Amino acid sequence: MHLSPQLGETMPSKKRKVELHADDQPPPTQAIMATPEPCSGRPWPDLPSELLGLVLLRLPSHADRVRLRAVCRPWRSSARVELDLLPPPLPWLLLRGGAFITLPDGAAHRLPAVPGDATHLASTGSGLLIVHGDGMLSLMNPSSLATTPLAALAAVLPKYIRYKYLAADRQRLVPLINKAVVSDNFTALLIGNRTWKVIVTIGFSPPLAHFPSSIVDIASFQGKLYYLTSDVRKRQEELYIFGVDNAKQIGIRCISSTLKDIGEESWFDPCSTERYVTEQYLVASNDRLLMVRRWINLPPIYPSDSGIVKRTRRFEVFEAADLSSGCGRWIKVDTLMGHALFVSKGCSKSLSAGAEEDCIYFMHEDIKNGKPEDPFLDSGVYNMRDGTVAPLLTETVVAEPLAVHGGPWCPTWLFPSET
Known part of the structure; x- marks a missing residue:
């Protein structure tokens, strides 16, 4: 199986095929998905809007909702009325080769209208930040295909931190962008590697500042930019709010350390046969800012043939409480209050009902030989x-061959908006 060079083309699979288009109109070659025409005189177009809303509630997939709206004009109009009452659709899993997987069916698709000179894609939630070969930046809505140039952001992105060499291809330069956050008040990029980090912003002055390499994530919460740091040895996470003082970007500490439960196992026990590493994510969930800690079990050093593979075993979730008091603290929580979390290094988000409540969706994000590995190796x-x-x-018949397709960006979540 291989990826077709045509953008917007659905991948072959044993599953049903779904094609997404900017105007939510399916291709004319499919009669059932032809451009909606008035179909007065038949009973189906006269379905009450409320009944159509109940049908849409049972369709968590963005693609299925698109197909329903394409049946006829009355359904399209009624569906738009019901949109505000529906939970958001499930996200897409954006693969590193410019394709994506839809949930829950696992169907594979090509991203439409990605420019040929794109050297990097970063999810901003509902949009795609595109880095072009000439260093310019743009923001694309994958649902409407509307594209907005980000000349101001590109202008403050210094060339010496804009790119790195891929280990497998010394001639190709790709950006070091770890995460992109776009809000009504600002746009922020987290850039760097294990030894240094830079936050580049539009909406703050000055627009660029160097920060500790211990930053693991950034997030927008209640109109402000927060960043999370992690001390691996002490297994402590601290929370900072991004600010400006005397024309200098600073981080104001909100939470100084991580709550550690009494009796909880230490980060590393030399007598234990189990070894773990942790990953952290910062996620805004309604009026709560959450820190998600992911526990990943490592195979033992000896014996090398133990048969144990690297796997995520559990998660912990902490709420950042009392942020306005100046004495913030982490409170461990055991419920997501009817929400589900989708976490990745590139983009994390909380969704209301539509996904499984009190569940955390995750993917494999390791880099090997300068390239991201198969995102389904450790997903769940x-x-x-x-x-x-x-x-x-439930099946990875489609996903597995797609996952090996090369690309310079890491897999992440993309949350298409309903138009």
Whole structure:
């Protein structure tokens, strides 16, 4: 199986095929998905809007909602009325080769209208930040295909931190962008590697500042930019709010250390047969700012043939409490209040009902030989209620061959907006 060179083309699979287009109109070659025409005189177009809304509630997939709206004009109009009452659709899993997987069906698609000179893609949630070969930046809505140039942001991105060499291809330069956050008040990029980090912003002055390499994530919460740091040895996470003082960017510490439960196992026990590393994510969930800690079990050093593979075993979730008091603290929580979390280094988000409540969706994000590995090697859905991990996809017939397709950006989540 291979990826077709045509953008916007659905990948072949054993599953049903779904094609997404900017105007939500399916291709004319499919009669059932032809351009909606008035179909008065037949009973189906006269379905009450409320009944159509109940049908849409049972369709968590963005693609399925698009197909329903394409049946006829009355359904399209009624569906738009019901949009505000619906939970958001499930996200897409953006692969590193410019394709994406839809949930829950696992169907594979090409991203439409990605420019040929794109050297990097970064999810901003509902949009795609595109880095072009000439160093320019633009923001694209993958649903409407509307593109906005980000000349001001590109102008403050110094050339000496804009690119790095891929280990596998010394001639190709790709950006070091770890995460992009776009809000009504600002745009921020987290850039860097294990030894240094820079936050580049539009909406703050000055627009660029160097920060500790211990920064692991940034997030927008209640109109402000926060960043999370992690001390691996002490297993402590601290929270800072991004600010400006005397024309200098600074980080104001909100939470100084991580709450550690009494009796909880230490980060590393030399007598234990189990070894763990942790990953951290910062996620805004309604009126709560959450820190998600992911526990990943490592295979033992000896014996090398133990048969144990690297796997995510559990998650912990902490709420950042009392942020306005100046004495913030982490409070461990055991519920997501009817929400689900989708976490990745490139983009994390909380969704209301539509996904499995009190569950955390995750993917594999390791880099090997300068390239991201298969995102399905260690992926799944963690249930906070019973501590179990279910497969992310019921079948990976499509996903596995797609995952090996090369690309300079890491897999992440993309949350398409309904238009």
